[in-house]
Amino acid sequence: MAHTVYLSLGTNLGDRQANLEAALEILSSEMRLIAESPIYQTAPWGYEDQPDFLNQVVHAETELSPRQLLIFVKSVEKQVGREPSFRYGPRKIDVDILFYEEWVVQEDDLTIPHPRLHERAFVLVPLADLTPEFCHPKLKRKVAEMLDDVDATGVKRLRSSDQ
Ligand code: PH2
Ligand code: MG
Ligand code: MG
Numbered sequence: 363m364a365h366t367v368y369l370s371l372g373t374n375l376g377d378r379q380a381n382l383e384a385a386l387e388i389l390s391s392e393m394r395l396i397a398e399s400p401i402y403q404t405a406p407w408g409y410e411d412q413p414d415f416l417n418q419v420v421h422a423e424t425e426l427s428p429r430q431l432l433i434f435v436k437s438v439e440k441q442v443g444r445e446p447s448f449r450y451g452p453r454k455i456d457v458d459i460l461f462y463e464e465w466v467v468q469e470d471d472l473t474i475p476h477p478r479l480h481e482r483a484f485v486l487v488p489l490a491d492l493t494p495e496f497c498h499p500k501l502k503r504k505v506a507e508m509l510d511d512v513d514a515t516g517v518k519r520l521r522s523s524d525q
Contacts, residue, residue: 399488405516408450
């Protein structure tokens, strides 16, 4: 059965647009991409002394289980060329699972919904472009409501001619 999922993509090293495109290309080999948000240039969150990120959210459908999806997104990161960094540090590509249907998954290395998505304007702005009414299954709040509570000043949409 096809499951609807939302993934967040982030990159702040190398050719960032090319990194997003490469990740989407590989993702589309195993899942049906339904919608892509615009791309945003975003101020670094968590650790500030690093280049700005490009961030984007995608809506997809997949037959993979949450665990299989985690393994797949890790392999996508590896294929795009991600190298180990420190927590919140710079990276060529980061692919995070935001939502998997309305499922709540709590395992050592896999938490769905993504545990910090409600704090992050760089996730909530593009997510709200795709699904403002989606209700967070744990917090019981809509994406648009969560977005109202964060500071989105560091999140700038790239000009469409740049995308
Ligand atoms: N990812 C991080 C840490 N900080 N900041 C922005 N703006 N965008 C990101 O994707 C990001 C971040 C680690 O996952
Ligand atoms: Mg991340
Ligand atoms: Mg990650």
